[in-house]
Amino acid sequence: xxxxxxxxxxxxxxxxxxxxxxxxxxxxxxxxxxxxxxxxxxxxxxxxxxxxxxxxxxxxxxxxxxxxxxxxxxxxxxxxxxxxxxxxxxxxxxxxxxxxxxxxxxxxxxxxxxxxxxxxxxxxxxxxxxxxxxxxxxxxxxxxxxxxxxxxx
Numbered sequence: 001x002x003x004x005x006x007x008x009x010x011x012x013x014x015x016x017x018x019x020x021x022x023x024x025x026x027x028x029x030x031x032x033x034x035x036x037x038x039x040x041x042x043x044x045x046x047x048x049x050x051x052x053x054x055x056x057x058x059x060x061x062x063x064x065x066x067x068x069x070x071x072x073x074x075x076x077x078x079x080x081x082x083x084x085x086x087x088x089x090x091x092x093x094x095x096x097x098x099x100x101x102x103x104x105x106x107x108x109x110x111x112x113x114x115x116x117x118x119x120x121x122x123x124x125x126x127x128x129x130x131x132x133x134x135x136x137x138x139x140x141x142x143x144x145x146x147x148x149x150x151x152x153x
Contacts, residue, residue: 034109038075039102040084045073047091047098061090 048058055073059066063086071077072087079087088095107114 034106035075036102036106037072037078039105040079040098041073041075043098043101043105044087044091047093048073051091053091058087058090062086 048055055066055070059069062069062083064083068077069087072079072083084098085095088098104114
């Protein structure tokens, strides 16, 4: 009988022609669980790219090596709360909003609906003028992504 390659959850196997591909394997159940470090990395990368900033620039401002920041963004390294705070500061994004986006993404994967609980005044202060309500500490060359971050599913 002839075998052909079948990929299940990123793993390629050779199966007999006509052989049933299992849909409820242990592997499938394991991969259905969101990996927090990957979601955090995806959100951080999305924010950085929307700001059109390089890994080098953000790693310099966050005082973390370029390689380590890259691994965090790819979900290969768990970032400590101190490191996440430093990266969020370098991106001019409150850690609470970054974690909120991560939470929303995980909830979507889990099929859970979480009502929006970000106070309107907080959301408004981040979604309009980047300097309004934040003082002049945000550089003009860094675009404001707070409104996009809070609603970017």
